[in-house]
Amino acid sequence: MRDALVVLAVLAALAAGLWAWRRWHPGSFWLALRYPAAAVSVRASWRRVALGCGLTKKRQRFWFTTVPGLVASTGVVRVRRRFQRIAVDTKPFMWLPMPTRHGWRVTLHTLEGQTPGDYADAAEALAHSWGVHAIRASSPRPGRVVLMATVYDPLVKVEHLPASADLLTVTVGRLEDGRPWTIDFRVVPHWLNAGATQSGKSNLANALIVGLAPQPVALVGFDLKGGVEFTPYASRLSALATSRAESVTLLEDLVCLMIDRMGLCRQAGARNIWQLPPGIRPIPIVVLVDELAELYLMADKSEKDEIAKTSTALLRVAQLGRAFGIYLFCCGQRIGSDLGPGVTALRAQCSGRICHRVNDPETATMTLGDLDPAALVSARAIPAETPGVAIVAGQDGQWYRARSFYVTEQTAEHAARAHAHLTPSWDEITSHLPDTVNA
C-alpha cells in the first residue's frame, strides 16, 4: 500500500513537472519531447498517409516474398513466384522532419507527374491525418516540396515584438510560421487592406501609426468616415482629408508634389529620391486611406466629375509614387469591381495585399484572387472570433496567415502625441510648389 502511494506520488510529481515544463518553457518541451515523437510518427505513417491523400504512384517493382499470395494486397501479382514483378504504390521520398518554432518541416522529392499544387491540394487531408493545426506546401526548387506543419495555431495569442529600426519598415504582427509580420514600404510600396467591419483593419492602421510615428516620415490621412478614425492622430498627420471634396484637393497636392519630385530627380540624374544626396532628398510620405469605397461611390451623376478626379489622382500616385517616396496604405470594407474601373486599376498597382475576414466573396477575390486560389479559401475561413487575423501577400511573393498585434486607439493616440514634434507641416512640404497648389 505504501509502495503504491509512493509510486502515485512520483507519477503525480512527474505529471506536474511535465505540465510546468510545457507551461513555462514550451520551446524546450517541444524540442525535447514532442518533436522527436512527432518526427518518428510522421516518418512511420508516411506510406499510409501518402496513400490516403493520393500522393503515391504505381510503379513496377521486383518484390521478394516467402508467401507469394500475400503481396496481392499491395498490387497486381504478375508472376506467382517468390521473386515477383508487381505494381506497388510508391510514396514520395521523405527527408527527416526538422523542428520549427511551431511544429516541423519536411522536404519531399516529388514523383513523376506531380506538381507542388498536388501537395497544396492535399494539405488539409495531410493536416487531419497527422493531427496538426495546418500544413502548408511550398516548393524551394523543381522536384522538391517542403511541407510546413504548425502543430497548434500560433495566432491565437500574438505578443508584441520589438519595433523595427529601419526607415519605412514597421513590424505589425506575427506570421503563422512564427516570423515577424513586417510591412516595408520600400520593398512593397502600396498596400490594400480589406476586411469586414470589426475584422481588425483599424487595429492594423493603429499598429502602422505607432510604428511610423517615431520615424522621419510625413503621414497623410484620408478618412472618409468623416474623420472619426484619424482625427485623434491629427497631431502626427501632416494633412488630413475627411470628405471627398477635401480628398480631391489633397490628392491634387500629392500629384503636384510627385511631379515636382520627378523634376528634382531628373535634374540630379537620379532615378528615385533614394539616389538623391541626403541634403536635398525630400521626406517620404505615407498616405493612409480609410474607407476607400467612399472615394468611388456615386449617389448621383453630379458626383461623377469629383469621383473621376479622385480616382485618376489616386491611380497616378499609385503608379508613380514609389520612386518619389509616396506610399499608399488603403483600407476598405468592400473593394469590388462594381465600384468602377478606378478600383480595379488601383488594385493592380497595389502589390501588398491584406485580406481580413470579409463578408462578400468578391472582396476576397479582388484582394487575393489573382494571387493563389488557396489564399482565397484561407481568407474565407477566417473566423469572427479572431479579429486581426488576415491573409497577407506581398513581401516575398508568398501568402501567409498572420495576425496583427493588438494596438488600442489610446496607444496610437499616445504615439501620435508623443512624436507630434516630428510632424512636418503640409505647408512646409508643399512650400516650393507652384502657387496654384498652395492657394
Ligand SMILES: Nc1ncnc2c1ncn2[C@@H]1O[C@H](COP(=O)(O)OP(=O)(O)OP(=O)(O)O)[C@@H](O)[C@H]1O
Ligand atoms: N490583432 C488583434 N488582436 C486582438 N483583438 C483585435 C485585434 N484586432 C482587432 N481586435 C479587436 O477587434 C475589434 C475590431 O477591430 P477594428 O476596429 O480594428 O476593426 P475594423 O475592421 O476597423 O472595424 P470597423 O470597420 O467597424 O472600424 C477591436 O475593438 C479589437 O477589440
